[in-house]
């Protein structure tokens with residue numbers, strides 16, 4: 001009888017151990033499936049104007065999105081520019097700027113010292129940038145890596161959201 005009982009207890013204990021383990025495996029796989037929601041093609045964007053590319057991790061783009069929404073969202077939510085609809089953050093508009101802003105390096109450069117759309121003069125006194133962080137205090141918390149992640153997000157977003165990003169402009 002005692003032996004039977006101890007066997008029963010052991011079986012019960014084993015079940016108790018196995019159950020959470022099984023749950024952990026199932027939910028673990030679940031998050032992995034979720035994590036792989038963007039393809040590496042979507043996460044790959046131009047790094048520089050000369051055509052070099054960079055592939056971000058999904059985690060980096062999520063960090064970039066958070067930073068972007070925090071620092072830029074009040075004017076650029078969804079990739080538009082609230083106070084100047086002609087100069088949005090959609091790929092076509094970025095590409096046609098002077099210099100072209102459709103790569104990570106050029107966007108990081110813009111966040112350091114933004115210029116007018118024709119590239120003629122600095123607009124750091126009216127647009128948030130590291131150069132004007134005395135006025136735009138939110139910029140003080142950002143380092144080079146933060147700028148890189150935000151640039152990555154700006155370029156990956158339209159590849160994930162389509163023309164939704166930038167207000168749904170269609171050029172083709």
Ligand code: HEC
Nearest residue numbers: 071072075081083084087088093094097101110116117128
């Ligand atoms: C107070 C509102 C405001 C905030 C905050 C702001 N921007 Fe802008 N942004 C603008 C305006 C207005 C323009 C258009 C400037 C012009 O006239 O050329 C612009 C233009 C841009 C452009 C050029 C787009 C193109 O097609 O050439 C980029 C890139 C950009 N912003 C990035 C950012 C980033 C990144 C942040 C956050 C760090 C940010 N902006 C925060 C108002 C804002």
